[in-house]
Amino acid sequence: MSAEQSEPAAVEFRSVTKVFQTGKQSQTALDSIDLRIEHGEIFGVIGYSGAGKSTLVRLINALEKPTSGTVLISGSPVTGVPESRVRQLRRDIGMVFQQFNLFRSRTAAGNIEYPLKVAGWPRARRKARVAELLEFVGLSDKARSYPDQLSGGQKQRVGIARALATSPALLLADEATSALDPETTGEVLRLLKKINRELGVTIVVITHEMDVIRAVADRVAVLAEGRIVELADTFDVFAAPAAAPTRSFVETVLRNRPDTEELRRLEQRHGGRLVTVAVDDEHGVGEALAAAVAAGVRFEIVYGGVSALQDKTFGSLTLALHGPPEAVDAAAERLGDGAVLVSSVEVDDRRSA
Ligand SMILES: Nc1ncnc2c1ncn2[C@@H]1O[C@H](COP(=O)(O)OP(=O)(O)OP(=O)(O)O)[C@@H](O)[C@H]1O
Numbered sequence: 001m002s003a004e005q006s007e008p009a010a011v012e013f014r015s016v017t018k019v020f021q022t023g024k025q026s027q028t029a030l031d032s033i034d035l036r037i038e039h040g041e042i043f044g045v046i047g048y049s050g051a052g053k054s055t056l057v058r059l060i061n062a063l064e065k066p067t068s069g070t071v072l073i074s075g076s077p078v079t080g081v082p083e084s085r086v087r088q089l090r091r092d093i094g095m096v097f098q099q100f101n102l103f104r105s106r107t108a109a110g111n112i113e114y115p116l117k118v119a120g121w122p123r124a125r126r127k128a129r130v131a132e133l134l135e136f137v138g139l140s141d142k143a144r145s146y147p148d149q150l151s152g153g154q155k156q157r158v159g160i161a162r163a164l165a166t167s168p169a170l171l172l173a174d175e176a177t178s179a180l181d182p183e184t185t186g187e188v189l190r191l192l193k194k195i196n197r198e199l200g201v202t203i204v205v206i207t208h209e210m211d212v213i214r215a216v217a218d219r220v221a222v223l224a225e226g227r228i229v230e231l232a233d234t235f236d237v238f239a240a241p242a243a244a245p246t247r248s249f250v251e252t253v254l255r256n257r258p259d260t261e262e263l264r265r266l267e268q269r270h271g272g273r274l275v276t277v278a279v280d281d282e283h284g285v286g287e288a289l290a291a292a293v294a295a296g297v298r299f300e301i302v303y304g305g306v307s308a309l310q311d312k313t314f315g316s317l318t319l320a321l322h323g324p325p326e327a328v329d330a331a332a333e334r335l336g337d338g339a340v341l342v343s344s345v346e347v348d349d350r351r352s353a
């Protein structure tokens, strides 16, 4: 065990299972979950509906009890401890919800102030803190607005300010952007990132959208039927998704690799040898293509895209290569050496005939 491993995690699940019993029916929502969420990271949890995401969140803030196993926050168990301890643990956890959960009868400032009242802060300190929070989330001018007078994104920023009021070390966001349009989603995600980077708050982002993971998560766990089927750095998950559910999630946002049907279409349209290569900071295609051209190979980029992910170059290019068979072979091989060869489709039947 490394020194780092022995430090208490922000959140730790030790073989946690949660079974819901409704009458004679039992439903295993989470099945033997082992998980460490480190201090200071944005940890994403993605899964389809019913995968167990909300159950996972509710176990972290002790709204549910594990059927077996232990959940620890900064090394302290959240269950089997006195209720006063649970309340103390919860005070150090902020929650952000899909439906905002604001009091309609209170202004933005009033909503943000509420947890401070509950915590017994004196009035003057509360007012100062609310002003600071409104400023932080960019809503100083909406202090006196009621939720009904705010847009979805503004409501969520109020919800986030309220969650941060008592300076929790951990923020749980369960589908916090699912009710928002893509642009507003971007604003809220940027705010979450700012909270993480500037305030050092550990954030758990629960979502069913891979775009959300891509935008903010340092690491991601993929939940399927109550089990973690993949857990890795976000970049690695996008670059090489291993489990089937992960691949479907990644495909929803990455349009830079042709699927089988698209490949067939490309084969018919372009002929030649189709080669798909992954492009990253270490692996470009420039040198291999220069060599190919020198050897008499013509190429065309027929599919793909290169962009940035987690500040690293990330993409895929599909090329159609034409020319003398040996030279095409050599080019395909060289492209496959430099970058990761994802697929190489032989289209020109005349070669093998
Ligand atoms: N209180 C409960 N009683 C009985 N079954 C429950 C309860 N809460 C959750 N479940 C079941 O546990 C499983 C996981 O539910 P959970 O709400 O954690 O999923 P989720 O991943 O959050 O889904 P969604 O994306 O729809 O929010 C589901 O099969 C659900 O029906």
Ligand SMILES: [Mg+2]
Pocket: 053, 054, 055
């Ligand atoms: Mg849920």
